[in-house]
Amino acid sequence: MGGGAESTDEELMLLYRDGDAGAFDALYARHKGGLYRYLLRQCRQAAAAEELFQDVWMSLIRARAGYSVQAKFTTYLYRLAHNRLIDHYRKNSHVAMVSFDEEDREAIADPPDERERPRDETLDAKRQAGRLMELIAGLPEAQREAFLLQQEGGMSVEEIAQATGVTRETAKSRLRYAMVKLRQGMLGWR
């Protein structure tokens, strides 16, 4: 069994819930990269990201029998990851998830750094990618999370709000400010 390539994530998870281990293999292959990168960018340490990565998948396995389709599978998976990250932040006394007001002020107060803007117009894609990664790493956690959920999880604003447990407006604002900062940071780099 295991479900074909045409099966949706939710169908695969239902199959797995009903005992089809092959369906889990397919789900894992689909989402392991995105989930890993989300965790890696959020905790910034490969070892911690690997530990969190394993924990999230184990949580999914443990929740198998009680699974029912109430949202997109990615929303479900990244909500597990989000909760596990918050535990990780608390455990490590990390000041996570800065308040939304702070994010606003920060976005307005931080204009693009003109000194970092390269003068060479022939920058290659690698340097552009490196620049983007730096900018992403510099985002506040909440904004970075919103951006990563959009990119890695393919989520809409509503789904980001569900996965992170905030209102749609909050999720939308986080995403908007993340995009503003990234665009401003990439001015002259592309």
Next chain:
Amino acid sequence: MALNGRNAGNANGDAERDPQLDRLYREAAREAPPAHLDAPILAAARRDAGARPRSLTSTLRRWHVPVSIAAVVIVSVSLVILVREEDGEQIVPAVAPPAEQPAAPSAQPALADAAREATQPQPAAPAPQRRDSREDAGAPAVLGKLADSARPESGPPAPSGVAAVATPAPAAKPSPPPFVAAPPRVAEERGAPVAADTVTAGRLAGAPVPPGEPPAARSAADVPPAKAMARAMAAKAAEQDRPPVWEGLEKEPPEKWLARIEELRRQGRAAEAEEMLSEFKRRFPKLPQP
């Protein structure tokens, strides 16, 4: 590049995308989890899926549709069978009475009476609506058939006692002549001595069949007990529905009554003769009793 202005005008959050950023990010973000993480996770998934039995809910959910379909099919088929059997049982009592009189051994004169009765209105004999309509529709044609069937050698071999009567034969359908198939056997039954009825009843109750019995008679004993019981009930209902033995003689003079009683006695139908005698006494109390 008016990034801020464009962004501020975005009312829809899903429009918060920048194709260039998306492309750049896809090119930049290529990290993958180390391969050594895959094995324990997949192994745990397999272990969990194999170890834990499926929950009852999920099993029920999986079988919900097939079981529902099967239940609907079974109920439908049962209903159809029941309705068809009931139809057959309702038709049989309506068929039996017309065969009664012409079935006597001296069938020819009785048939003439029956023909006269069939063509004349009989207000004194209330009968079920269904039977009336059948009699009205097919009486002349059926009487001819009855005359044929009354001769023992002319009719086809009777299938079996009540079994043949209770089975919804095609000829018992509402369309033309509805009871052509049944009368031969019914005629036999009515015309036979009472002892023969007793034998038939014994068969219905599951009594063993003597080896010398003809196959037609034996087949009644072959039916399963439940079916035999149903047929016995149908036969009883038919018996209750049958018209009185003096039907048709209500307006006749006492001499005809006495002749009929005598005839019944000669035929060995003592019970019916007694029944008719009682009615005779009730109707003609001043006449000397035979």
